[in-house]
Amino acid sequence: MTVKACENIIADPNGLSGSYECEYLVVGTGPGGSVAGAKLAAAGKDVLFMEEGGYHPTESYTTDISRMISTLYRDRGILPFVGKPAIAFAEGRCVGGGSVINGGLIWRTPPWVLEEWESRHGLNGYDTESLKKHFISIEERLNVNKHKIEVDANLDSYRLMQGAEELKWKFVLAPRAVKDCINENYCPTGCISGAKQSMLQTYLKSAASDGARVLSNLRADKIIHKNGVAREVRALVSGGAQGRRPVTVKFDKLIMACGPLQTPHLLRRSSLSKTAGTSLEFHMNLKIAARFAAPVNAEKGTIFTVQVQEFEKEGVLFMASNYRPHYMAMTLSHFGAGAVNALLGDYEKFALYVAMIRPRSKAKIITSLDRRSPLVRYKLDPSDVPYIKTTLARAARLLFASGAVELYLPVAGTMPVKSMKEFKEALSRADAGNFEIISVHAMSSAPMGSDPAKSVVDTDGKLRGFENVLITDASILPTNIGESPQGTVMAFSSEIISRHLG
Amino acid sequence: MWRKAVKMLVTDSISALPGPSSSLSSLKKDLFLASAAREISAYVELTISEMPWFFRFPIIFIATLTGVIGFLVTGKALDGVTVAGRRRVMGISSLLPLYGNFSKLVRSLTLLAYFDVSGVAPRTPGGGSL
Numbered sequence: 001m002t003v004k005a006c007e008n009i010i011a012d013p014n015g016l017s018g019s020y021e022c023e024y025l026v027v028g029t030g031p032g033g034s035v036a037g038a039k040l041a042a043a044g045k046d047v048l049f050m051e052e053g054g055y056h057p058t059e060s061y062t063t064d065i066s067r068m069i070s071t072l073y074r075d076r077g078i079l080p081f082v083g084k085p086a087i088a089f090a091e092g093r094c095v096g097g098g099s100v101i102n103g104g105l106i107w108r109t110p111p112w113v114l115e116e117w118e119s120r121h122g123l124n125g126y127d128t129e130s131l132k133k134h135f136i137s138i139e140e141r142l143n144v145n146k147h148k149i150e151v152d153a154n155l156d157s158y159r160l161m162q163g164a165e166e167l168k169w170k171f172v173l174a175p176r177a178v179k180d181c182i183n184e185n186y187c188p189t190g191c192i193s194g195a196k197q198s199m200l201q202t203y204l205k206s207a208a209s210d211g212a213r214v215l216s217n218l219r220a221d222k223i224i225h226k227n228g229v230a231r232e233v234r235a236l237v238s239g240g241a242q243g244r245r246p247v248t249v250k251f252d253k254l255i256m257a258c259g260p261l262q263t264p265h266l267l268r269r270s271s272l273s274k275t276a277g278t279s280l281e282f283h284m285n286l287k288i289a290a291r292f293a294a295p296v297n298a299e300k301g302t303i304f305t306v307q308v309q310e311f312e313k314e315g316v317l318f319m320a321s322n323y324r325p326h327y328m329a330m331t332l333s334h335f336g337a338g339a340v341n342a343l344l345g346d347y348e349k350f351a352l353y354v355a356m357i358r359p360r361s362k363a364k365i366i367t368s369l370d371r372r373s374p375l376v377r378y379k380l381d382p383s384d385v386p387y388i389k390t391t392l393a394r395a396a397r398l399l400f401a402s403g404a405v406e407l408y409l410p411v412a413g414t415m416p417v418k419s420m421k422e423f424k425e426a427l428s429r430a431d432a433g434n435f436e437i438i439s440v441h442a443m444s445s446a447p448m449g450s451d452p453a454k455s456v457v458d459t460d461g462k463l464r465g466f467e468n469v470l471i472t473d474a475s476i477l478p479t480n481i482g483e484s485p486q487g488t489v490m491a492f493s494s495e496i497i498s499r500h501l502g
Numbered sequence: 503m504w505r506k507a508v509k510m511l512v513t514d515s516i517s518a519l520p521g522p523s524s525s526l527s528s529l530k531k532d533l534f535l536a537s538a539a540r541e542i543s544a545y546v547e548l549t550i551s552e553m554p555w556f557f558r559f560p561i562i563f564i565a566t567l568t569g570v571i572g573f574l575v576t577g578k579a580l581d582g583v584t585v586a587g588r589r590r591v592m593g594i595s596s597l598l599p600l601y602g603n604f605s606k607l608v609r610s611l612t613l614l615a616y617f618d619v620s621g622v623a624p625r626t627p628g629g630g631s632l
Contacts, residue, residue: 066545066615076549078607080557086603329613333606337518340613344519373554 008208009095011055013217013240016247020215022048025233025251027220027266030097031486032473033257034199034207035138035493040255041210043501049204049212050235050249052219052262053094057200061190065326068189072101075373079261081363081439083378087284088438091259095216096200098259098486102440103187103304103322104177104196105484106144108135109491112313113481121478122450123459126495134491134498142177142197147305149173153183156298156320156351157305163402169310174319176304183302188322218247220258221371223270230254230272230469256463257473257493260442261365264475265374267446267456268367272463276456277365280376281444281480284437286355286388287321287331288395290404291346291416298323298351308398315358315482316391318398323352334412334436355395356441358482359384365445385432396423410436441485446475448492461496472496504565506580507572508550509543510588511608516542516616517585542615546608564604568595 010016023046026037033049041047056071069077074093081087092101109131117123138144149158164171177197186192194201208214222234232250256263264277301320308318321327325344331352332339343350363378396407397420406416407423412434414426449455452464457476463469472493474485481488516538550561572580572591583591595601 064618066611066618069614070545070549075553078549078553078611325617326614329617330610333610333613337515340519369556370554375554375556 008212009055009204009214009216011095011216013237014242016215016218016237016240018246019248019250020048020213021250022046022213023252024048024255025050025249025253026255026257027233028097028257028259028262028473029095029199029204029214030092030257030259030473030489031099031199032489032493033097033255034099034203035490036255036257036470036472036497037212038203038207038210039494039497040501041207041212047207047212048249048251049207049214050218050220050233051095051097051214051216052238052258053092053097053216054239055095055214055216056100056190058191058194061186061192063186063192065186065189065324068186072190079373079376081282081376081378083361083363083380084433085380085435085437087282087378089282089376089442090438090440091261091442095214096198096204099177099196099198100190100200101188102484102486104191104198105304106139106142106175106177106487106490107483109481109488110312110483113479113483117478121448121455123448123478124450125459125499126492131491131495134494135487138487138490138494139175141202143179144175144177146173147176147178147181147302149305153297154301154305154320155296156301156323156353159292159296159351159402159404160308160318160320160353160398161306163398163400164306164308164310166401167310167398169308169398170312171306171308171310174304174307181302183300185299185302185322185324187303215247219372220266223254223266223272225270225272225466228466230466253468253470256469256471260445260474261374261376263471263473264365264445264456265367267463268365269371272466272469273446273456276446276475277367277374279444279447280363280365280378280442282359282361282363282378282439283441283480283482284357284359284361284384284388284439286357286392286395286410286435286437288353288355288392288399288410289328289331289343289408290351290353290399290402291342291406291408292349292351292403293405295348296351297348299348311391311394312482315480316394317356317483318395319354319356321352321354323350328352331410331436332408335408335416339408339416353395353399355391357387357391358480359387363442380432388435389427389430392427393420393423396420412436441474443474443477443481443485444479446471447478448476449478460499461492470496470500503569503580504562505543505547507565507568508546508608509539510568510572510580510583510591511605512543512546512612513539514588514592515609515612519616538616538619541619542612545615546611549611550607560600561604561607564598564600567598568601568604571595
């Protein structure tokens with residue numbers, strides 16, 4: 001679908017010329033890139049954004065989930081991390097990046113994470129107090145508010161809250177970047193009501209009105225550099241009548257925000273860094289389908305309304321997940337057609353929940369196989385197996401306390417369980433290869449730090465060895481954060497640009 | 503040949519699911535299934551075709567082998583085999599390394615796309631109450 005873009009956004013690949021020049025080139029239009037570019041544009045700088053994905057504003061979104069995933073996600077939402085078990089990883093590839101396809105959660109960085117980054121990685125000036133001004137500005141800009149549980153919606157989250165209350169576990173209403181959310185429940189495939197305050201609707205819009213140009217459908221292929229100075233990016237147009245064709249962008253300064261997989265991939269294949277991508281960290285999501293005795297109509301509840309944080313410091317969070325038959329059927333696929341039929345017959349009594357964990361497992365990005373996509377390989381840390389089992393046991397306790405009468409676990413080879421006794425029996429036979437794990441958060445692939453031997457960027461966000469290259473995406477987070485990283489990425493991006501502008 | 507193996511798995515996945523309406527005649531259900539299988543297979547094939555080569559090649563290789571096994575076992579191309587023949591082919595192919603990954607990928611994509619085929623998605627009848 002061709003959509004008319006605003007003046008400074010080139011949405012049609014046929015409209016791209018062969019070369020551009022700018023003061024600042026920002027590669028990537030997700031939260032890290034958008035904040036950086038908007039801040040530079042507001043300071044009067046000549047900014048040009050380059051985005052591999054297409055421009056797809058709200059009016060182009062439909063309820064056809066498979067089509068929207070193909071449109072808005074990298075590799076049509078299929079990008080496995082190779083390991084045992086394989087992990088399905090998904091990330092956005094469109095103007096606005098991950099903010100277009102996530103749940104809009106904006107958390108301030110947990111203080112104990114910032115303290116760890118300061119003491120172990122030397123991140124001075126990134127403490128809770130220093131970042132506060134950035135968070136206040138971001139929250140105001142994105143209209144971040146605690147999502148309410150309405151009388152006729154969000155029953156799945158309400159049940160979760162009841163379960164947490166019964167167990168006396170800590171829970172909070174989640175802060176989300178939404179305006180007048182009407183629980184359409186299409187957050188992961190583009191908010192059809194336009195309620196979610198993605199980068200497309202906020203920072204990119206203001207950057208464009210401050211004169212920044214946005215080139216979509218343009219993939220950065222190689223960074224040309226000499227004597228520690230990056231000079232130009234050679235890119236390839238994707239789509240359009242003229243097919244793949246080269247475009248050159250010359251710049252004075254480069255801001256890299258291509259995401260935690262593509263930033264190290266581009267750095268490595270352009271010989272800007274040898275160590276980027278060698279220690280990628282990620283969250284693991286364990287999805288659990290729960291059947292209740294009475295209807296919960298989970299389709300009428302938006303995602304992540306309530307977050308159970310009782311085990312937050314261990315890196316464990318529980319939330320209601322997005323509910324549509326597509327996601328439910330995929331979650332239940334390892335149970336076979338019988339389970340999917342049970343779901344369809346009892347659709348309004350089912351809900352989908354997610355336990356998000358902060359594993360010790362790390363991944364490596366292998367760049368030499370393909371210029372477009374890296375191969376991501378990970379090894380399951382042995383300590384993660386009991387960690388996953390303990391998390392599932394806690395999730396089962398919580399969901400039974402919430403009123404669930406039957407749980408479908410993300411463990412291949414198990415049957416649905418109706419009690420903690422059945423749960424224990426089911427899990428006793430499971431090994432690592434049985435876990436069904438997905439991930440939507442990766443980070444730390446080009447970590448920031450004060451020690452040149454252990455970090456890819458310095459504490460000002462500068463790529464080591466290059467004066468004119470900054471990195472402002474989730475790659476730079478020193479370790480796995482254990483919470484949705486968008487707020488942290490945006491705050492770090494804002495701080496880096498503040499330091500850069502002086 | 504690999505496309506026929508994809509279509510076989512897609513057909514097997516959706517034939518176990520309920521159709522758009524229980525009031526449809528069996529002929530109309532068969533027509534619906536055939537049409538849905540065509541539409542979903544095209545989606546799955548395109549998704550596989552656009553994967554990075556290091557995933558695409560092994561998947562296509564396994565799918566092609568499945569097609570060869572199908573021909574050797576049934577004497578027919580995969581799109582012409584009976585339900586029983588399909589089951590036999592899948593049983594033997596499951597011994598191939600990586601067949602499990604191939605099957606899981608196709609079945610997951612099928613379930614993702616199935617509910618976008620007109621008329622099959624269940625809808626929540628109305629809001630609940632606290």
